[in-house]
Amino acid sequence: MRQAPSPRVVSGVTAGYDPLVASEDPIVPSLRLPSGARIRHGREVRRTFDHGRPSGSGPVVVYAFDRDDGAPPRLALVVGRRWGGAVTRNRIRRLLRESFRTARAELPTGFDLVLLPRDPFEKRRMQDVREDLVAAAHRAARRFRREGPGTPRPGRRRRR
RNA sequence: GGAGCGGAACGGACGGCCGCGGCUCCCUUGCGGAUGCCGAGGAAAGUCCGGGCUCCACAGGAUAGGACGGUGGGUAACGCCCACCGGGCGCAAGCCCAGGGAAAGUGCAACAGAGAGCAGACCGCCGAUCGGCGGCAACCUUCGGGAAGCCGCAGGAGGUAAGGGUGAAAGGGUGGGGUAAGAGCCCACCGCGCCGGCGGUGACGUCGGUGGCACGGUAAACCCCGUCCGGAGAAAGCCCACAUAGGGGGGGACGAGGAUCUUCGGGUCCUCGGCGAGGCGGUCCGUCUCGCCAUGACUCCCGGGUAGGGCGUUCGAGGCGGUCGGCAACGGCCGUCCCAGAGAAAUGGUCGUCCAGGCGCCGCAAGGUGCCUGACAGGAUCCGGCUUACGGGCCGCUCCGGCA
RNA sequence: GCCCCUAUCGUCUAGCCCGGUCCAGGACGCGGCCCUCUCAAGGCCGAGACGGGGGUUCAAAUCCCCCUAGGGGUA
DSSP: OOOOOOOHHHHHHHOOOOOHHEEEEOSSSSSSSSTTOOOOHHHHHHHHHHSSSSEETTTEEEEEEEEEEOOEEEEEEOOGGGOOOOHHHHHHHHHHHHHHHHEEEEEGGTTTEEEOOSSSSTTHHHHHHHHHHHHHHHHHHHHHHHHHHOOOOOOOOOOO
């Protein structure tokens, strides 16, 4: 069984997605806005990649980096060309982003999160993606808090 | 009903809830919240052509290089579109064609074949006031024989391009005459070339005359002719902010005249000239800018730093409707509309009803019900095209079959 | 986004500019046989490719067009 901050959210998640219930909950403030909640600079994405800690669950991989400011979590999406044309890549991106939006209150605060799809992504429904995202994010955040910032992977060569 | 051809569109519909990107307006110290409006495609794609735009001083000349190629139009322009001409394919509706020049030049054609570009004799056919052999033989005879000529056989200088055979291609086709056999050698028709008349803006068509066959293929081979093209590309480019401090390496040169100041060493300025670098991102000319004429500096290459914001950035060869001109592509005029502008990058998630198709179950049937499926595909500077990917239906036409 | 380049046996490559001699050559690897007591080495033999589709041409790996798949450059 997975640990969750609120039993009502747990029931909401397990009994089926119901946005109305979630929005009226005082513990979960808002389902809106991932606009300032996006990582806007390539530098910060790079930082999360190089010094964050990864963890995967199902078709989702999350890199977590603690900004240590207690603010709501922020998001970046990386979907490479290997996943197909622009339409299918957008489809994956939107699914991940929607999962992030609806699950934002359940995600660890103060973290920058970079989301990547992993291999069995074909034909995944949003509910499953959302559950995997929450699980992976918490595992990555725990690992970051335990082990601290990591070092860049040596195998990957970057330009500039 | 079947097979096929052409064309114009469309790209599931409606709603609830939670969201996203712009602009607007209101609240807010601010993060942000709230109102209203707008928010992907026919291909947004491939980046294959043509332009706008920006920078390279101007975009000049020559050359290299590249693209295009029936004719006439359309267009900002095109390699696109329309109409027509010619050729090819199809019973037809229709479709396809890089469709100038091979009597300017150069080159190429493997293998096969006798011969492949001012061609050629392998088989075959023919064959001399050519001889040989055999047979017959007018006639002559000294009765031994001789002999023109005829027939046959093998040979034969040579003739021949009809036939066989080779090839992708063998130097007009069919028929007749002609000949030793043949051959445009001659004739008729067809084709081809040339000349002229007529029609057409023209490509070309058509009619008549004439030549006597001579010009084979390939130019998506080099090439010739005609037309067009300067280069780079929005990560173009412009501005602000921030930042580095001048780190390493390379390059080059001869002045003359005048004015003026002078402490007579020289300094400053101007003109001409010379030199260098850079721009015109193939080259040369031409030209411009800067610098130098013994020195700071100029310039090139490498290295280092910064990489945040704004403009470009969306009103445009624009869409829709009408009308007029035109066979049409398209254009003129009038009216009307504002129609995505992001920047690690917006159209999504979920639920329901309906629509279309498929499968299963119930039912005699009408129908009911459950499940599944609903293509190709997402703006990134913008337009005009082309090409490629793709769903079901509609309209018109052709051919075949059946019924009336 | 914009601008370029490449594609030939399992792998690395030659041939392409200037079409035929190509049934596409070589090396490594692979399979079989010989040699050896056995393995390696060596020798002999063999299988194996022009990314796909159309066009030009008598003839295309080669020339032209369109797709597909890889790779590179660029503030």
